[in-house]
Amino acid sequence: MRLYGGQRDAFLIPDSVISSDQASKIVFTVADDGTVGTKKVELGPIVDGLRVVRSGLAPTDRIVIDGIQRARPGQKVTAEDGTIKAPEK
16 A cells, blocks of 8 residues: 655655765765765655655755766766666666
8 A cells, every 4th residue: 555645856866876885875976166075865765766865965966877986085077967867667
């Protein structure tokens, strides 16, 4: 049974871009000057193949969605626009 809990704005991101830092979940972000940083996020369920981010991100944040294995806080990168799409079923 599913109960309707209302409607809420949330960010949806691929599960693959979420990393762990001790007991926290984080995502890598890119600042305006190209510096990689991290943001602690509170996660929710998976909806349509993407993870709900309940808190921790702002609409203006740019997150690393490709190459997170190479991303290191403080590192300078050249950010490129990307697209987040739900996986095909």
